[in-house]
Amino acid sequence: MTFRVTQSGLYSSALRNLRKQTTSLGRLQEQMLSGKQLLTPSDDPTAAKTIILHKSAIGKLESRLTSIGTARNWLSQGEVQLTDAQEMMTRAKEIALAGRQSTDPTELRTLAAEVDQILGRMVSIANTKDQGLYLFGGNQSDAQPYSIQNGRVVYGGGSQGVSVSSGDGVDLPMILSGSDVFTNSARGATIILGNTGLKPGSGTDSGAGQSSILIRNTSTTFAAGSGIASGTGAASGDTVLGAVGTHTLTIRDESGTGAYGTISINGGPEVSFTNGDTNLKLQGAQGEVVYVNTTAITAGFNGTVGVGGDGTISLDGGVTEVPLTYATNVQLQDPATGQVTNLDTSAVRVAGTAQAEYTGTSDVFSTLSELRDTLLNASNLPSGELQQAFTRRIGDIDRLADHMYDVRGELGVVQLQLDKLQTRTEDLRLATKQSLSDVEQVDVTDVVVKLQEAQNQMQFALAAVARLNDVSLLNYMQ
Numbered sequence: 001m002t003f004r005v006t007q008s009g010l011y012s013s014a015l016r017n018l019r020k021q022t023t024s025l026g027r028l029q030e031q032m033l034s035g036k037q038l039l040t041p042s043d044d045p046t047a048a049k050t051i052i053l054h055k056s057a058i059g060k061l062e063s064r065l066t067s068i069g070t071a072r073n074w075l076s077q078g079e080v081q082l083t084d085a086q087e088m089m090t091r092a093k094e095i096a097l098a099g100r101q102s103t104d105p106t107e108l109r110t111l112a113a114e115v116d117q118i119l120g121r122m123v124s125i126a127n128t129k130d131q132g133l134y135l136f137g138g139n140q141s142d143a144q145p146y147s148i149q150n151g152r153v154v155y156g157g158g159s160q161g162v163s164v165s166s167g168d169g170v171d172l173p174m175i176l177s178g179s180d181v182f183t184n185s186a187r188g189a190t191i192i193l194g195n196t197g198l199k200p201g202s203g204t205d206s207g208a209g210q211s212s213i214l215i216r217n218t219s220t221t222f223a224a225g226s227g228i229a230s231g232t233g234a235a236s237g238d239t240v241l242g243a244v245g246t247h248t249l250t251i252r253d254e255s256g257t258g259a260y261g262t263i264s265i266n267g268g269p270e271v272s273f274t275n276g277d278t279n280l281k282l283q284g285a286q287g288e289v290v291y292v293n294t295t296a297i298t299a300g301f302n303g304t305v306g307v308g309g310d311g312t313i314s315l316d317g318g319v320t321e322v323p324l325t326y327a328t329n330v331q332l333q334d335p336a337t338g339q340v341t342n343l344d345t346s347a348v349r350v351a352g353t354a355q356a357e358y359t360g361t362s363d364v365f366s367t368l369s370e371l372r373d374t375l376l377n378a379s380n381l382p383s384g385e386l387q388q389a390f391t392r393r394i395g396d397i398d399r400l401a402d403h404m405y406d407v408r409g410e411l412g413v414v415q416l417q418l419d420k421l422q423t424r425t426e427d428l429r430l431a432t433k434q435s436l437s438d439v440e441q442v443d444v445t446d447v448v449v450k451l452q453e454a455q456n457q458m459q460f461a462l463a464a465v466a467r468l469n470d471v472s473l474l475n476y477m478q
Helices: 002-034 045-101 105-126 364-376 383-440 444-469
Strands: 146-149 152-155 162-165 171-175 190-193 209-222 242-253 260-265 271-274 280-283 289-293 302-314 330-333 340-344 352-358
Touching: 045 105, 045 171, 045 364, 045 383, 105 146, 105 364, 152 364, 171 383, 190 340, 190 383, 209 242, 209 340, 209 364, 242 289, 260 280, 271 280, 302 330, 364 383
Parallel strands: none
Antiparallel strands: 146 152, 162 171, 190 352, 209 302, 209 352, 242 260, 242 302, 260 271, 280 289, 330 340
């Protein structure tokens, strides 16, 4: 009886050993097939946690590498577009220089048409899109940054660029703001063009590029005594402004009864009148206009009559007007932009349109528009002022071309920084992967040795069980 218990115990022990060797062999085989040292977190909780942290770090590094690749692509595209833009600014300067020397209207119109084409191409560059985003849209890069409104190119993108973190506290630009690329303000003195008598005021302006200032006559007043009155066309046609006496009518009653004679204003051509004229147009030596009614001319009046006019001034084409006060400094605000212009109205004598140039503030698009208008002399400037306008256009082109060159240089620096960041990130990813491999991957040589040992032990265990299974009935007999 005692022998039988011992034999049974030996058999159970052999089976347990066989199961243990089977489990060990199976684990080693699974390690060999998977290449993983840890098959379940419970194998080594500390190592499992280390693996999770390493994998998370690798994921972040790979995400950064993707961002770097995207940033490099966008910056490369941006540099290509800026190269094209610079070439067009070079051509615009050549056109400006040629236009300043030309007096041929046909040639000037041809040059202006080419500038228009350059302007269109420049807008296209500024609206370049890549991988679903606008390269010069800043932090609003999902919407087209530039549009044409009322004949002007207007920026509607973000004021800030989009950056990628370098990982060491430095942000590297990825998507640029068009306002940083195509604008470079170096504000100078405001210039007022035109023959209205309007001058720059004494305050600091906030306007940019150019603006048209509309000055309008609202009523004309004549000194008493001559019987002269405003004609029927005065409301829409008079351009005289200023206090009574600013302008002078000269009347000669040749009939002695007021029936007929001549009349002129400010030394302009004499115009014959009769006592039947209700809307006689008079024009002065400087182009000033007044319409008069001569039906009530005082008989025998020969002399001069003081003339003045009230009016308004506007920065938005007459939509919003303020009365002319003839003050030395009047602040006008453009309702659409909120920009302020300071004006000296004390010497305003004639209604019309004056042009304000806020020197040093034009962006690429307004500079090209202004060059086109200068080539066409849209403001009817005299020769001397036209030459000065060409000089300003050339200065603006140089200023903006230099700025774009600087932006390209900055992009080149960022590209170098991105190259270094990519190399550093790839090295860190490789080191982290190596650390992960040290914890996670098996040592193949070691596993092969252990697998061989496990197979040998498995064979011994199988042999032991086999021998126990061969025991006959005689082994149990006493």
